[in-house]
Amino acid sequence: MTVISYRQALHDALREEMQRDADVLLIGEEIGRFEGSYKITAGMLEEFGPRRVRDTPIAEEGFTGAAIGAAMVGLRPVVEIMTINFSLLAIDQIVNHAAKIYGMFGGQARVPLVIRTPGGGGQQLGATHSQNIELYYAFVPGMKVVAPSTPADAKALMLAAIRDDDPVLVLENLALYNTTGEVPDVVEPAEIGRAAVVRTGSDITVIGYSRMAVIAREAAEVLAREGIDVEVIDLRSLRPLDRVTIVTSVKKTSCAVVLEDDWLTYGIGAEIAATISDGAFDWLDAPVRRVAMAEVPMPYAKSLEMAALPSLADAIGAIRATLDARARRA
Amino acid sequence: MTVISYRQALHDALREEMQRDADVLLIGEEIGRFEGSYKITAGMLEEFGPRRVRDTPIAEEGFTGAAIGAAMVGLRPVVEIMTINFSLLAIDQIVNHAAKIYGMFGGQARVPLVIRTPGGGGQQLGATHSQNIELYYAFVPGMKVVAPSTPADAKALMLAAIRDDDPVLVLENLALYNTTGEVPDVVEPAEIGRAAVVRTGSDITVIGYSRMAVIAREAAEVLAREGIDVEVIDLRSLRPLDRVTIVTSVKKTSCAVVLEDDWLTYGIGAEIAATISDGAFDWLDAPVRRVAMAEVPMPYAKSLEMAALPSLADAIGAIRATLDARARRA
Amino acid sequence: MSARPKTPRPPKSAAPCKDEDIALAFYRQMVLIRRFEERAARGYAEAKIGGYCHLNLGEEATVVGLMAALQPDDYVYASYRDHGYALARGISPERVMAELYGRTDGVSKGWGGSMHLFDVDARLMGGYGIVGGQVPLATGAALAVAHRGGAEAVLCQMGDGTTNIGAFHESLNLASLWDLPIVFVVSNNGLGMGTTVEGSSAEPDLFKRASAYRMASERVDGNDPVAVHAAALRALTHARSGKPFLLETVTERLKGHSVVDPAGYRTREQKAQLLAGDALSAYAARLTERAILTDDATREIDEAAMAAVDASVRFADASAHPATSTLFDYTYATAVPNDSRRLPGQPLFPAAARPGETMSEKAPA
């Protein structure tokens, strides 16, 4: 076990896979000479050379599509899209091509592609650079989408994504890059499609992913001091979605709060809430509460941005309110 | 009142607005000389000339963006994107620009833009041409999204969309173009953001939009013959979403089924189900059932396509099952 | 996977060597494509074929000339107007027609249809229904070849209208920047759907657009299979040396954009003129003039094509519709837990026992 950053964990996973398999290559803007906008690929160009670490022009659609094509012919490209906001330039290649090729051609071509891209707001980047739109990929059959919240998961899920024969989007998070955590010395690839109960508890289930899974754990710790015993589920995989783990937990706790960093209406949390309300219908003692971003184009001003983003306090408030709602119905 | 087709209603709305307001212009691929892939704009080039009916190159991002820019400077462009699948090529301009410009610049520029585009499957068009991805726009603050299911609504909502000062996506539907219905001789613009109870009933609430609102009405008629009294809600507006109308209905009926033509997980129906399960929590006597498309890249073969698409029989089955589920709990 | 007929990889020396033989072979293939496409239109009218169906009628010379220039290991990416490419690449009409019919013996097992023909053995890497979608993909296949130091080339076919989309620009820039072994072919049939090249491309001499990427390019008469073949060979040689190439073949689309388009934007005269000046009959006339083609041979070739096409229809009709049970077979190549395999009528959760009752342990779909 070593304590390393989320950034380092991602870097290590990429580096190990690059060393292990000559078919793995990195493609993206500014990943080589500039060492990556967020420095995940620092040192890679020097170690692996420009044929395996491909700096691209600013052409998200072109280079993502090229990576898909290279994957069809057997390479295992790992594409960096600088932030998930820019993935909208490449989404036709991702949704209409990467996610379709295996099925549309009757299983004749695989697309072992990884797209790494960070979401996350809270950096005063303004309306076009602060969106959490993982939904766009999690919605699509043929895609796999994972969203680690810890360095250990970042590494294990990245390894799994690279070795998987389908297109996998690995959702990173700007606000998590500098967070740290224990990572085993030898990491096995994770199983894509499994959520994790990262804290067991009996009073309420709190579900999150990426940054909001961290907030969920923090909220649980704060509330534990008051004797409230929160079970925390980190989704880890948005597609496939592990409904069994979620519903099993809520059947135990009988109430739930969903934390998400995207917009509420139609956001990821809607599916989680709908899933719980269906699968644990007879066990649920209070409505499932969602904590999400305010539904506005994100303003630049710090005062407004802070108001729009879900916080630890919001999470705690929603948990308390849900426990109250249950108590009222008891 | 006259009985006209959904196609004709759209055409009439466009034509009337073109006649009324010289700032309205049509932009899109093959809308002029070819008269539109689905002939909504038939005759328009002849009547209004090539400056107001702009055939474009195949460049969804470019011409949609140009329409947004023209709207910023005061025109009221109506863009046709041939099918919603191709909107993925333009989504950066729609989501990162059209939906952001008003907010990001502190209200200094409006974007009175309409994007018309059909969704719909069931035409054996294969994986890339059979998607229902209105979710991508309904999710975005700054966008408005309407989805008419009848000729009358098609006209009233199109008029409203054109006169609105925000970007409005009008979701049309391939399978509805030839359907007919009564349209008043003088149509007032509809209010965007309101659902309609299109059939009152007391036993169960069934919610749909676009083609699935038609299926909902059909299911209600079939079941009425057996004495089952279905209340049908046609959402009409996906953003804003009229939660009040939905929840009010379910508080009356105490159970609900959601019909949608997109994929189940994270689909539009997830929000509807979550909304009901929250807002009508104490009234709900059975889990909200969702009927949706199978989560696969849509196959071309008719046999598989039919299996993947939600049908009237699926809707009826889900309604019955939900009534049973309520009965079991009564 | 069921044992399905494979497309034999043509031996390297398969191409006929004498000029006349080549000319005849081209003609034979052109006729096959012509008859196949006419039959496909009929199949559509009979509702045996669904979806969108785009034909190569009028473009046979381009199709045949291009495909003949390829080595067996080369990769082909095409647009949705792909039937002829599949046939000329050596895939049996049976398997192409079966795909149009949406049957299990189709090249794409019925999952793709007319727009999405794929054959891994023939290295036909797909027809693509999204205009321009194939262009970045083909560029990436060329990247893979270059990455591994392979000797293959990639041929990426597209229509004239496709040169106006962003993916074209981004891909040609990448290919040139990275010295990729790829030939971009623009089959210029003068029209998008009904929009002309002049009405959509500010530089209507499409091959000249290559200069924006310091890429070599050429325009060739797309109605002459021999000229196309020669130009494609030059372009491929260029590409194999690590220099991408843009080849424009100027041809005609005889009928509507797809089988349902009556082409109302063409006058009656234009339509008559088109049929009169048709490349296939022009080529036949040329060959007859040069005494390469006799009347008997013409008849024999036509009959053989008709027979092959008829056989393809019988084969397609006899082939099974994909079973509903196979609906979830191709969502993922690597199986993962919790994949949703649920038909529209099925509940997300099986009617569960309620608290206190014994629980059904079935996992939700």
Added chain:
Amino acid sequence: MSARPKTPRPPKSAAPCKDEDIALAFYRQMVLIRRFEERAARGYAEAKIGGYCHLNLGEEATVVGLMAALQPDDYVYASYRDHGYALARGISPERVMAELYGRTDGVSKGWGGSMHLFDVDARLMGGYGIVGGQVPLATGAALAVAHRGGAEAVLCQMGDGTTNIGAFHESLNLASLWDLPIVFVVSNNGLGMGTTVEGSSAEPDLFKRASAYRMASERVDGNDPVAVHAAALRALTHARSGKPFLLETVTERLKGHSVVDPAGYRTREQKAQLLAGDALSAYAARLTERAILTDDATREIDEAAMAAVDASVRFADASAHPATSTLFDYTYATAVPNDSRRLPGQPLFPAAARPGETMSEKAPA
């Protein structure tokens, strides 16, 4: 809307007429931009400014030459590297700095920040953070002008790296096809973030890319404001006659891509060389040599710039942070029912009465 200071529309004859006066005016503006940008970097270090912050350091000559060539009614679209363009367009440093500070008196009322400066009065139609996002928009603004037969032109500024994105291609094609009054300006500072023009553009002579659209184009020394000004005037005249133009200004980026980039991909020598060959001091030297600029004037100009910049900081610091109550003010221009106006901590439904109890009739947010 609060009464905020408006940018005065400059009178048509405002431009100084004598060569020396023009040269001096250019210099004055260049110095203002230089000092403003240096102060912005400091503001960022002080955490007064957040987000991404891209400076025009080194590009002052291009910025000033371009903006001077515009008529008051012309429209400007820019990239996120937009501070200088706002200043040279006549917007007060106060309101630009206040925007960087995210305050209500900022040009975009604190909603845009450094990357998204907008001023409707100055017809600065926005800086845009998505690379290439402004290019179709600007094209559309030109379409609106053409549609109405207006005399305005549109200037669309972008970086060199931006010429590789699809939107560039699609927009230039549209502009040329539709004869739009627009000048596309590529501010070529040699780099994307750390990637060179040669490493990203297969045709590194970027102005030549215009030929793919039969569009006229020119390259000019972007370090010479007078040359840029003259070239921009030519380009605008061309554009006003309905012929779009591509103008490439070759300049340098003195520092990192944004204020947080230490530019580790440049050697120490390169950095020193850049500062030594800096366009602002070169221009000052030229003016001094031609006796247009005296030492006193240099000092006076610098002090005036510093004073303006200091004032801008005081103004920005004094301006209010936007109130949380305004968070939902700019989602829609046309109000509609059921718009979601809910803070993250608020429930979707107010704690409702239960069946039988009296219902709270509050609408859900």
